[in-house]
Amino acid sequence: MATTDLKLSNGVLMPAIGLGTWRADESGVLAQTIKTAVALGYRHIDCAKIYGxxxxxxxxxxxAGVPRSELFIVSKIYQNKHRPELVAGALDxxxxxxxxxxxxxxxxxxxxxxxxxxxxxDFVSSDIExxxxMDTWRAMEDLVESGKVRAIGVSNFNRAIxxxxxxxCSIVPAVNQVEIHPYNQQTGLVKFCRxxxxAVTGYCPLGGTKISVMEDKFIQRVAEAHLCTPAQVALSWALARGIAVIPKSTSETRLKQNLHQITLTSDEMRMFAKLDKNERKVDPGRSFKELEWVFHEDVADCPVI
Ligand SMILES: NC(=O)c1ccc[n+]([C@@H]2O[C@H](COP(=O)([O-])OP(=O)(O)OC[C@H]3O[C@@H](n4cnc5c(N)ncnc54)[C@H](OP(=O)(O)O)[C@@H]3O)[C@@H](O)[C@H]2O)c1
Structure with a gap:
């Protein structure tokens, strides 16, 4: 099954449904998961150096038996390679x-x-540099001409930054990948990005393992009404907002489910707004006072632009 695409600002097409790979190797079935996902129709694979x-x-x-040109492969530079002279090597x-x-x-x-x-x-406050x-970003901009990246973007960037x-910027980020699920809707940031x-990609679109969006009573009721699962409702809600999603699953049944969108009514879409509680799974500011600015625009007199 082919998924729809989002057109990035430079014309590159990004499949709107991708496969998350964070901790996808924990159950020892990563290779099989990738092959199954590609066979089912996944073309967008979300990776990162730090996922190991x-x-x-x-x-x-x-x-996996699919030409490279049909795949959309994303990866992320880890924070230890931000010094501009390290960026090209990080991509290599x-x-x-x-x-x-x-x-x-x-x-x-x-x-x-x-x-x-x-x-x-595992790092401590004194490791924060x-x-x-903009020094890191300019080094990323230089990579585009090398032909080794088709598009560049950011992740976990708030509006103030x-x-x-x-x-x-010479090249405005094509994508901002941020945590988005019904309990963390990021309406202002999504509007700003648009x-x-x-383009916005929502990570933890199912709330990950910690946030119980799939147990939400409203989402369960909507799932019953559409004869689908709460996961499909949560993903379809994000897709209907024009946001790409990258759910992780190692189960063939759930991989298949996550590719199948349903159409929510405008009333249902409106009622989703009431679920927002700015509940995040991921926030480095919880562990490090020095990083509180990352997700708090009011403290985001960003010290490192
Ligand atoms: N940019 C960033 O800083 C950042 C941060 C976090 C994550 N990410 C990316 O976003 C991806 C997704 O986030 P995530 O993995 O944390 O959370 P998620 O995709 O929201 O949720 C994954 C969890 O949901 C379960 N699941 C998947 N499909 C399901 C379904 N249809 N029904 C019921 N349960 C289902 C999975 O279990 P099973 O595997 O058993 O199905 C897994 O426990 C990551 O893998 C990673 O690629 C990026």
Whole structure:
């Protein structure tokens, strides 16, 4: 089943439904998951250097029987490679792991930098580095001419940061990948991105493992009415807002389900607005006072533009 595409500002088409791969290797079935997903029709695969599983994904993609030109492969530069002189090498490492000649989309994973010695998610406050976001971004802009990336974008960027960044860019980010599910709707940010031609991808579109959107009574009622699952309702709601989604699943049944959208009524879409409670699964500001600005626009006199 082919999914619909979102057109990025540079004309590149991004399939609106992608496969998340964070922790997709925990059950030891990643290679099979990739092959099953591609066979079912997934063409957009969301990867990241820090997920530590790109080599296996690359290997599986080689045997998936679909030409490279039909795939849309995304990856993300980790915070330890923000120093501009490290950016090109970070992309080469990603391409080497994925065994690819080019990426369809390269994202800056977070708007803060870490000491290059750090290579895991375990870091301490003193590892946070003051590398201006624009220095990293300009190095990413340089990569576009190399032909190794078709589009560049960001992830976990709030409005205040983007607002300061956009006037300084030669290439405005094509995508902002942020946490979006019915309990964290990000209405203002989505509107801002749309106004600036930035496509939005919603991560944790099912709330991940911590946020119980699929147990929500309203979503369950809508699922019953449409004879589908709560997961399909949550994904269809985001897609109807023009947001790409990248649900992760290692189950063939759920992979299949997640590709099948339903059409919500305008009343149902309106009622979704009441579910928003700004509940996030991911927030580095919970662990580090120095990073509170990342998701709080009022404290986002972003120190590192
Ligand atoms: N840019 C960033 O900073 C960032 C941060 C977080 C995540 N991401 C990306 O976003 C992707 C998605 O986020 P996520 O993996 O945290 O959360 P998610 O996709 O919202 O939820 C995944 C969970 O939902 C379950 N699931 C999937 N389909 C289902 C269905 N139809 N019915 C019931 N349960 C279902 C999965 O279990 P099963 O596998 O057992 O089906 C898994 O436990 C990640 O994999 C990653 O690629 C990006």
């Amino acid at each position: 599983n790109q080599r296996e994904i690359g290997q599986a993609l080689k045997g 490492e990603i391409l080497d792991e994925l065994q690819l000649e080019y990426l369809d989309l390269l994202l800056m994973h977070w708007p803060y930098a870490l000491n290059p010695e750090i290579s895991s998610i 003051n590398v201006p976001i 983007l607002d300061k960044m956009i006037p300084q 106004q600036h031609g930035i």
